[in-house]
Amino acid sequence: DDTAGHASGGYTTTAAAHFVLVPMMAQGHAIPMTDMARLLAEHGAARVSLVVTPVNAARMAGFAAGVEEAGLPVQLVELPFPAAEFGLPDGCENVDMLPSKDLFSNFLLACGALREPFAARLRQQRPPASCIISDMIHSWAGDIARELGVPWLTDIIYRKNLLENLTDDEIVKVSGFPTPLELPKARCPGTLCVPGLKQISDKIYEAETRSDGRIMNSFQEMESLYIESFERTIGKKIWTIGPMCLCHRDSNAMAARGNKASMDDAKCLQWLDSKKPGSVIFVSFGSLSSTDPQQLVELGLGLEASKKPFIWVIKAGKKFPEVEEWLADGFEERVKDRGMIIRGWAPQMMILWHQAIGGFMTHCGWNSTLEGISAGVPMITWPHCSEQFVNEKLVVDHLKIGVEVGVKGVTQWGTEQKEVEVTRTAVETAVSMLMDEGEVAQEIRTRAKDFGMKARRALEEGGSSYNNIKLLIQEMGNKQNASG
Numbered sequence: 281d282d283t284a285g286h287a288s289g290g291y292t293t294t295a296a297a298h299f300v301l302v303p304m305m306a307q308g309h310a311i312p313m314t315d316m317a318r319l320l321a322e323h324g325a326a327r328v329s330l331v332v333t334p335v336n337a338a339r340m341a342g343f344a345a346g347v348e349e350a351g352l353p354v355q356l357v358e359l360p361f362p363a364a365e366f367g368l369p370d371g372c373e374n375v376d377m378l379p380s381k382d383l384f385s386n387f388l389l390a391c392g393a394l395r396e397p398f399a400a401r402l403r404q405q406r407p408p409a410s411c412i413i414s415d416m417i418h419s420w421a422g423d424i425a426r427e428l429g430v431p432w433l434t435d436i437i438y439r440k441n442l443l444e445n446l447t448d449d450e451i452v453k454v455s456g457f458p459t460p461l462e463l464p465k466a467r468c469p470g471t472l473c474v475p476g477l478k479q480i481s482d483k484i485y486e487a488e489t490r491s492d493g494r495i496m497n498s499f500q501e502m503e504s505l506y507i508e509s510f511e512r513t514i515g516k517k518i519w520t521i522g523p524m525c526l527c528h529r530d531s532n533a534m535a536a537r538g539n540k541a542s543m544d545d546a547k548c549l550q551w552l553d554s555k556k557p558g559s560v561i562f563v564s565f566g567s568l569s570s571t572d573p574q575q576l577v578e579l580g581l582g583l584e585a586s587k588k589p590f591i592w593v594i595k596a597g598k599k600f601p602e603v604e605e606w607l608a609d610g611f612e613e614r615v616k617d618r619g620m621i622i623r624g625w626a627p628q629m630m631i632l633w634h635q636a637i638g639g640f641m642t643h644c645g646w647n648s649t650l651e652g653i654s655a656g657v658p659m660i661t662w663p664h665c666s667e668q669f670v671n672e673k674l675v676v677d678h679l680k681i682g683v684e685v686g687v688k689g690v691t692q693w694g695t696e697q698k699e700v701e702v703t704r705t706a707v708e709t710a711v712s713m714l715m716d717e718g719e720v721a722q723e724i725r726t727r728a729k730d731f732g733m734k735a736r737r738a739l740e741e742g743g744s745s746y747n748n749i750k751l752l753i754q755e756m757g758n759k760q761n762a763s764g
């Protein structure tokens with residue numbers, strides 16, 4: 281059965297390339313893989329199998345319905361997840377479901393146990409896989425690709441820890457870029473502190489040297505110099521095929537992305553429709569960030585003081601009852617005419633693409649950063665940990681499409697900072713710097729819109745990312761033909 285092997289976009293392949301995607305089951309990793317599945321399948325000469333576990337498949341119901349409706353050759357391949365076997369609560373199949381970060385190493389072991397069932401499925405898969413794209417955390421997918429004789433690409437980059445012998449405060453200088461990059465070690469990528477990661481990192485580094493290339497959720501027009509330099513450093517091909525979120529074009533598809541929203545999409549749109557264009561600030565810190573309850577209260581008071589309409593996504597509800605009490609004790613009432621609070625999963629893309637949004641206060645996770653850029657929305661940066669500080673530099677210093685709120689410390693995932701370090705005044709100042717009528721704010725807005733346009737063009741026919749997808753499919757399809 282090779283129904284997806286038709287001609288498309290001015291080139292032909294005799295057989296469809298069959299991509300098998302293996303995401304890490306954390307929202308910031310799984311969501312872009314569903315986007316990737318859609319982008320590859322939409323090109324017309326590729327079919328895609330996306331490997332998932334039952335709970336994650338249920339979260340992806342909106343995605344599955346969308347690809348089915350569009351008639352795209354994408355299938356979800358479900359593997360049971362051995363949660364209980366590895367001491368995890370029943371149904372705990374995603375990093376955002378871990379009761380504590382101490383169970384992260386158990387989670388990694390359970391993911392590792394997917395190796396054999398995955399290999400068994402792939403050996404029977406028809407048509408056979410022509411390329412495996414996996415998160416680096418599943419470095420075993422590389423061994424299976426070799427066994428099957430197909431290329432293995434990865435979508436997350438790990439390098440042997442170059443910073444191992446530095447103290448947290450030591451400054452790391454990255455030279456060779458137009459805007460010099462200098463950060464204390466604690467703010468550098470690769471400094472995520474989670475149990476179990478260090479133990480498997482050597483395996484990951486070692487496996488990475490054998491991968492056949494990288495897929496990157498970025499686009500040439502935004503950071504070509506960095507991409508070229510990175511390609512030279514690793515000596516492997518990089519396919520930039522982003523921003524992958526742009527595979528969603530209507531608000532229904534955007535609303536269904538990642539999970540079922542915890543609130544009514546229509547109500548949210550109605551609320552946004554009632555606000556002036558560019559007047560609302562959207563505040564969200566991704567799927568995993570831990571923000572101290574007192575810091576959340578201070579943030580809320582800053583939003584109140586800014587007098588701007590806002591949507592604020594709070595994940596801490598059950599974990600921090602004191603925040604809930606504070607919200608109920610007058611705050612929600614005081615801001616009810618101009619503030620919307622979303623507890624739980626928000627339809628982030630749908631919100632960001634609404635014309636009422638004029639600013640995005642973000643923790644600078646890569647997906648959120650790229651979504652802000654693609655939507656042409658200027659940002660207020662509030663990084664917490666890991667690579668988020670480098671993303672802040674990209675937004676503020678290099679692209680100049682945002683302002684810093686002024687974070688000084690590092691808030692590791694699962695270990696909240698026990699003090700307020702960003703004051704309500706800092707929040708209020710950042711919001712007015714970004715949203716007021718001043719010349720600097722106008723320039724930031726213009727540049728942000730411009731990058732949004734460049735992002736869209738990259739994925740239109742003939743754009744850099746569009747062409748890379750086409751070349752990737754062609755190359756993998758041809759390899760398959762060559763090997764018979």
Ligand code: UDP
Pocket residue numbers: 307308309311537538564565566567568569593624625626627628629644645646647648649651
């Ligand atoms: N997201 C969402 N609704 C939420 C929280 C997150 O749609 O309530 C999406 C967001 O749009 C992004 C992803 O989840 O695509 C989070 O990834 P990111 O890299 O920004 O941060 P992480 O959660 O990995 O820290």
